[in-house]
Amino acid sequence: MPKAPENAPPDRHASEPGRLPVTSDDITAAAASIAGSVIVTECDQSRTLSEICGCNVWLKFENLQFTSTFKERGALNRLRALSPDERRRGVIAMSAGNHAQGVAYHASRLGIPASIVMPIGTPMVKIENTRRHGANTIISGKTLEEAGEFARKHGEANNLIMIHPYDDPLIIAGQGTIALEMLKAAPDLDTMVIPIGGGGLISGMAIAAKSLKPELRIVGVQAQLYPSMYNVIRGEQLPMRGDTLAEGIAVKVPGRITTEIIRDLVDDIVLVTEDQIERAVSMLIAIEKTVVEGAGAVGLAAILAAPERFAGRHVGLVLTGGNIDTRLIASVLTRELAREGRLTQIAIDIVDRPGQLAAVSALLAEAGANIIEVSHQRTFSDLPAKGTLLEVVIETRDRAHLEDVMKRLGEAGFVAWLPGRR
Known part of the structure; x- marks a missing residue:
């Protein structure tokens, strides 16, 4: 792909969400499927952050789900679609933590055996929470991709159903229900700033949001250390390496389905540094009194890094998860005190x-x-x-x-x- 001009929006091949692998009807059906089993989390305006950022900031508190992650939505929607035979055989998933907890929790609720493969280096809080939900937890692979390859082989050998964390239409539809709730709570939103790892969340939300408000602007955010989707969409070759605070979106290979949707519907993708992510995590604790992991704070980090992009707009942010080790929280807070x-x-x-x-x-x-x-x-x-x-x-x-x-x-x-x- 030729290199895109600086700050150019992603290319578009289709203008109608209905031409994509997931439709707004799929997301509406997902909302009905998960109703009553997933919390409709608060979506509130932050007056203080709005003053600091120079725009109207609305926060969707997905970190307050039972498993402290939005991933429950897609996981439950996918699990509910299993046939009786597939439920009996059981499921397997690979995850850096949050998808694991969503699958493990709802599989346990539905009586479905679950095995979860998590890469080495996954935060201990995510591993322990997954085990607490009764899943067979396997630690394998240095990266999410290596964990995924192990999960694929293990699943085939044991006749298990793979529950992919992002590249699955039912997963994407489940995540898209967040946008429906946000626009119901804050119909004046004109921008949504959404984290990108494999792309499931932003894909579902973009379809849902643009079906209701076609003019609404969708901005994706990735950690500068892992700009996988940024590279694909913009034709760049930025390196991917190192340990990021936003390990939940440290994905080297984005999804095939999600790439197609993002290319069509997402208006821009920006990158944020580790310092900017740390500042956002610290600010959410200090101002909103809410604990958000690195991946969940990148939306705020993007606004703080370039407030002129969002000046005067009505911006919705998804606080996607709160599963962060307490030791790491302490380090982030003290480092921010030192910077200040x-x-x-x-x-x-x-x-x-x-x-x-x-x-x-x-x-x-x-x-x-x-x-x-x-x-x-x-x-x-x-x-x-x-x-x-x-x-x-x-x-x-x-x-x-x-x-x-x-x-x-x-x-x-x-x-x-x-x-x-x-």
């Missing part, structure tokens, strides 16, 4: 004699900084034998306050610097 200048490590060159630590502590207290940690380093430094390296982690109000603290230390005769900036 609210949590900082300072190195100070002091003379090794009584009273120096007290003097530094008094000065920091007078400056309004809170001391979090203190450590002395006498041996492993390049200071003279009578010198000591004092490392202090402090809490300040913001970066301006931090700069004031550093200025006061200098005026008092202390040689102080931020590690890595000396």
Whole structure:
């Protein structure tokens, strides 16, 4: 495919959603199929995020589903379509976590045996939640694609039905029910910003949304480390590598069906960095008091990264999941505090004699900084034998306050610097 112009929308081969593998009628049928078994989650406007982003931001809280993920919708719609013989044989799925939980939970409810293959490195919270729902959990493969190949072979050997996480019309239709609920709650929406991994969610939502409001703009978001669909649609060859906070959308090979739909109906695809994803996760916790995993926060990350794209618009975001390890949450929050200048490590060159630590502590207290940690380093430094390296982690109000603290230390005769900036 020739390279698309900068910021050009995806190519279009069809103008009617009905010509695609999934129709709006399929999504309406899916909504009826899953009704009563999947939560109709809240879709609310965030006044604070709207002020920060310069547009009207509406949040769809799919992280508050029972399994903390939207994946329940497609999984249940697919499971309900199984024949009695297929239910008896059982199902198998490959997943980085959320599809696994959706399949495991609803298969258990429906009395269907389920095996789930999850790649090495899947967050432990997702593995444990899947096991808790009674599924036979298998950890295999370094990537989702390797896990998928193992699942295919294992399924064929044991006569199991494959429940694909995204490249299945029934899965796509189930995910599309989110857009129906969003437009019912917020009919003025003119833009939806939706995460893309394999493409099942954005495909279903685009079909549903554009069948109701053809002029509505659909923007997809991928992690910069895994721009698989971006590459396919734009004819790029950006590399895919590394560990992303948004592991739920770290897909190297997008779906065949989903690519066709995205090419036809999605208006743009943007990429977000890891720093931007971390900031969005932290902001959702701080402002909305809601826990969202990296993949679920990329929509907000995209708006924060380029607010001019969305200025004045009515934007709907899907908080797709909340399955994130608590240790990782702590790391994200403290890293964001450091970026904001609210949590900082300072190195100070002091003379090794009584009273120096007290003097530094008094000065920091007078400056309004809170001391979090203190450590002395006498041996492993390049200071003279009578010198000591004092490392202090402090809490300040913001970066301006931090700069004031550093200025006061200098005026008092202390040689102080931020590690890595000396």
